[in-house]
Amino acid sequence: MRRRDKLCIGMSVAPTWLAAEGWRRSDSGIEGLYSAGFAGRIAEAAEAAHLDFVFRPDASALPLAPLEQSFGFASLDPTLLLASMVERTSKIGLVTTISTSFTHPYNTARQLMSLHWMSGGRAGWNVVTALAGHENFGLTEMPPSPERYARAAEYVAAVQSLWKSFPADALLIDRESGRFADTGLIRPAAHHGLHFDIEGPLNLPAFPGPGIPIMQAGASEGGVALAGQIADMVFGQTLDKATALAASARLAAAAERSGRPRNAVRLLPGLSLYLGETREEARALFLATQARVGREDRIARVKRATGLDLTDWEDDTPVRAEDLPAEHVPPLPGQRAILQALIASETPSVRDLLARPEVLASVHWQIIGTISDATEIIADWFESGAIDGFVAVPGGSWACFERVLGELVPRLAAAGLFREAYSGDTLAHHLDA
Numbered sequence: 001m002r003r004r005d006k007l008c009i010g011m012s013v014a015p016t017w018l019a020a021e022g023w024r025r026s027d028s029g030i031e032g033l034y035s036a037g038f039a040g041r042i043a044e045a046a047e048a049a050h051l052d053f054v055f056r057p058d059a060s061a062l063p064l065a066p067l068e069q070s071f072g073f074a075s076l077d078p079t080l081l082l083a084s085m086v087e088r089t090s091k092i093g094l095v096t097t098i099s100t101s102f103t104h105p106y107n108t109a110r111q112l113m114s115l116h117w118m119s120g121g122r123a124g125w126n127v128v129t130a131l132a133g134h135e136n137f138g139l140t141e142m143p144p145s146p147e148r149y150a151r152a153a154e155y156v157a158a159v160q161s162l163w164k165s166f167p168a169d170a171l172l173i174d175r176e177s178g179r180f181a182d183t184g185l186i187r188p189a190a191h192h193g194l195h196f197d198i199e200g201p202l203n204l205p206a207f208p209g210p211g212i213p214i215m216q217a218g219a220s221e222g223g224v225a226l227a228g229q230i231a232d233m234v235f236g237q238t239l240d241k242a243t244a245l246a247a248s249a250r251l252a253a254a255a256e257r258s259g260r261p262r263n264a265v266r267l268l269p270g271l272s273l274y275l276g277e278t279r280e281e282a283r284a285l286f287l288a289t290q291a292r293v294g295r296e297d298r299i300a301r302v303k304r305a306t307g308l309d310l311t312d313w314e315d316d317t318p319v320r321a322e323d324l325p326a327e328h329v330p331p332l333p334g335q336r337a338i339l340q341a342l343i344a345s346e347t348p349s350v351r352d353l354l355a356r357p358e359v360l361a362s363v364h365w366q367i368i369g370t371i372s373d374a375t376e377i378i379a380d381w382f383e384s385g386a387i388d389g390f391v392a393v394p395g396g397s398w399a400c401f402e403r404v405l406g407e408l409v410p411r412l413a414a415a416g417l418f419r420e421a422y423s424g425d426t427l428a429h430h431l432d433a
């Protein structure tokens with residue numbers, strides 16, 4: 001059963017629709033990738049569609065392999081990038097990514113509260129413990145997951161103490177009496193923990209409105225527990241509905257264990273969308289975008305997802321459900337289920353299987369089809385309580401990005417699943433409205 005009245009929808013600012021072959025299109029404008037105007041165009045379009053927020057994932061490392069063929073992980077600093085959208089927009093939330101493994105809570109508390117003030121209450125924080133990048137911060141290896149999450153929990157608590165240390169009420173700005181602030185209300189943060197010693201107070205007052213919503217990304221036990229404690233939203237990686245239902249149930253239980261309402265944490269999986277006027281057009285866009293993924297790579301993907309190695313198979317040999325090794329555990333839950341369903345229903349030849357979009361599926365939930373297809377699938381997941389919304393990561397081209405905002409979102413709104421207009425101008429308001 002659906003947990004909320006309306007979907008919560010975010011748009012990735014990482015231009016996923018220009019990844020792979022997308023940037024090579026003549027209209028991609030890729031030369032402007034590292035300019036403020038580029039992301040400003042995205043934010044304006046997302047605000048015109050009344051989305052809850054724009055969102056910038058981030059990494060603190062540069063793997064070289066993907067960079068040879070596309071922009072990979074090279075990007076502007078996400079918080080500065082979102083700050084550049086402040087004047088171009090007035091309603092939409094601005095969710096930045098800051099790693100708790102490689103940065104310090106004092107700087108983060110200040111940066112986020114600065115973005116919150118500058119945007120009039122629209123900042124959000126995606127808390128990540130990060131997958132890589134230790135070599136850039138004096139570490140010999142990535143700390144193990146429990147250690148990263150212990151630091152993350154303390155980090156978030158320290159940031160929240162800093163935000164409370166200079167409360168909004170302390171700001172008087174009373175011309176008549178000449179009192180600027182009531183320093184009696186300003187307290188030390190006095191955070192003295194295992195990882196951080198921070199006396200405080202923060203050198204910036206709290207914004208006098210709703211606070212800064214927190215997003216979390218990370219699906220291990222530690223990640224889910226942290227989300228249960230502190231998150232308003234989780235950026236999820238749920239490729240199929242069964243995985244989303246299970247993830248939602250885990251998040252509800254984690255919230256409850258932390259003394260919060262079961263629906264406190266919204267599950268928002270990434271949703272890769274390739275949309276066309278027809279299914280054929282959508283599929284053609286997808287395949288054109290993945291054109292450089294060769295046979296070897298496709299075989300490797302089938303193996304990763306299902307454990308089946310097709311290296312020595314003839315092109316015409318049919319692949320049957322019984323051929324899939326029973327014991328295989330894929331890197332992402334749901335990856336195997338998607339291919340298994342396809343193989344069980346169609347018994348495709350090796351040639352046909354390797355040509356299928358499902359083999360090239362992204363690390364996210366993926367819909368390749370028409371606006372009606374996407375509306376129907378999203379409505380089904382939402383109505384059955386699998387998700388609270390999604391973070392759109394459109395694929396293929398600017399035209400597809402525009403179709404998501406200009407056609408799909410209005411269709412969801414017309415179906416009563418999404419807002420027709422903003423009723424407030426802070427991110428916390430959008431999430432609760």
Ligand SMILES: Cc1cc2nc3c(=O)[nH]c(=O)nc-3n(C[C@H](O)[C@H](O)[C@H](O)COP(=O)(O)O)c2cc1C
Binds near residue numbers: 060097127129130
């Ligand atoms: C959907 C999703 C998105 C993520 N996005 C980021 C990101 O933008 N930047 C980052 O450094 N790590 C990102 N991570 C990594 C997580 O912060 C975390 O370090 C990683 O998933 C390992 O934790 P886990 O075992 O709890 O999943 C992401 C993880 C997931 C599942």
